[in-house]
Amino acid sequence: MTTDAARAAEILADHRASIDRLDAILVYTLAERFKHTQEVGVLKATHDLPPSDPAREEIQIARLESLSKSAGLDPEFAKSFLNFVIEEVIRHHKKHKS
Ligand SMILES: C=C(O[C@@H]1C=C(C(=O)O)C=C[C@H]1O)C(=O)O
Structure with missing residues (x-):
């Protein structure tokens, strides 16, 4: 190997x-995030609250967009990643309900 390649x-x-x-x-x-969302799922099921909270999600998306911009991360990527995670969380919450 040449010095450059090495x-x-x-x-x-x-x-x-x-x-x-x-x-x-x-x-x-x-994993830590999912531990908290699982607890939220139990609370929601116990108190008969809906699995998803679109108003809260809107706030989170706006916050993440701003954080991504200051961190130098593509905000669209951050948004789809958060939506992907939230979708999984809501799937778990629906399971708690059934
Ligand atoms: C965790 C919650 O439940 C859902 C999942 C969210 C998340 O993963 O951040 C946000 C809002 C809800 O749609 C919550 O209501 O806080």
Whole structure:
């Protein structure tokens, strides 16, 4: 391997180590989020509240849009990611109800 190629391999390995650490943070963060939403699901089922709350979601989307802009993340991506997560949460809440 040339010195350049060896250096590139080193940089690639460093980036991948960071990516692996961040993926672990994402997984643990999501798991923590789902623990709270599961508790919310139990509360909603107990008190006969609807599984979804579109007004709350609207506030969250607006907040995430602003956070994404300051973080340098594509706000559209952040929005579809949050919607994807919320969809799963609501699916869980509906299960609590049945
Ligand atoms: C967790 C809740 O239930 C649903 C899921 C949400 C979420 O995952 O952030 C937000 C609103 C609700 O549609 C809630 O009402 O707070």
